[in-house]
Amino acid sequence: MNIIIIEDELRTAQSLENTILGLRANATITGKYQSVxxxxxxxxxxxxxxLIFMDIQLADGLCFEIFKAVKISCPVIFCTAFDEYSLEAFKRNGVDYVLKPFSKEDIREALRKVDELKNFFQQKTVPDLSDLLARLGAPAGKTSFLVFKNQKYTTVQTENIAYFYVANEATHxxxxxxxxxxxxxxxDQLTSSVSSKQFFRLNRQYIVNFRAxxxxxxxxxxxxxxxxxxxTPDKLLVNKEKSHSFLSWMEER
Structure with missing residues (x-):
């Protein structure tokens, strides 16, 4: 498997290369690039x-400019420190969206999704793209959270959560x-652990469930x-810069 890495941080690019080669002995890194x-x-x-591993914010702009200039037909695994570009990433050949700092298990899981994609098309004469996207799209996220109340630990199922919010420097x-x-x-931690298809971060204080x-x-x-x-304790406001992505998220169910 020939892989290129598009990453403007040299140390991160080298770490990613070492991790990939440690997981896939048959992989070859054919290039590492820092800019659009x-x-x-x-x-x-x-x-x-x-396969391409691609950072989103590069030395001279966002990686999405690459897709405007050249046709990319292979799968792309996005590795970034920012979660707000996930919707755009999955429109651009995105098979997985790995948040930095990534672990070996994150990369292993991303490569597994690439294998699943390959096997899917090998086994089906006429691909069912809706099924494929359902299985390879946005991460499923945590299914429950451990909480402590009244001197007891219990779990809360994620599907039962209407929203998360911050008040008085505590998360609820x-x-x-x-x-x-x-x-x-x-x-920030919750945003990366729940399903980006089911939950949206409205602002600095609130993450809401689509069902809510x-x-x-x-x-x-x-x-x-x-x-x-x-x-809710406060008015839930989405600023104008984020309103388009929020409405797109609501529409793409």
Missing amino acids: DRSVQALQEGSQPD IVCFDRQAFSINQSL IKEVEHYFLRKLLVKLVIE
Whole structure:
């Protein structure tokens, strides 16, 4: 398997190469590139690789510019420190979306998805793309969370969580039955651990479940006001910069 790595941090690129080669003895890293321009040049001059590991924010811009300049037909595994580009990534040959700092297990799982993709098309004469995307799309995420309340540990099923929010420097879970729990994780950590198909981070304070959304209204200064099926301590506002991605997320079910 011929693989190229597009990553502007040399140390991260080397770590990624070592991890890949440690997991796949038959893999060959045919190139490592740090910028959009150099990646486009290499892809235009050479043959297509079997797989690309690609950072999103490169030295001279976002990696999505590469797709505008050259046709990429192979699967792409995105490795990035930012979670807000996941929707765009899966529109661009994305098989997996690995958040930095990645682990060996993260890369192993991403390569497993590539194998599944390959086997899927080998076994089916007419591919069922809806089935493929359902299995290889956004990560499923955690199915439950361990919480502590009234001197007891218990688990809360993720599907029962209406929203997560931060208040007074503490993170809370609120379920559809209005039960509330505190949790020792930041919203950044939660964003990367729950399904990006089911949950959306509205702002710095709230992550909401799609099932909890009752309606969305236009608000002042081109913001959106989100109303849930249960009450929230604050108004749920999405700023104008994030409103398009939020509405796209709601539409693409």
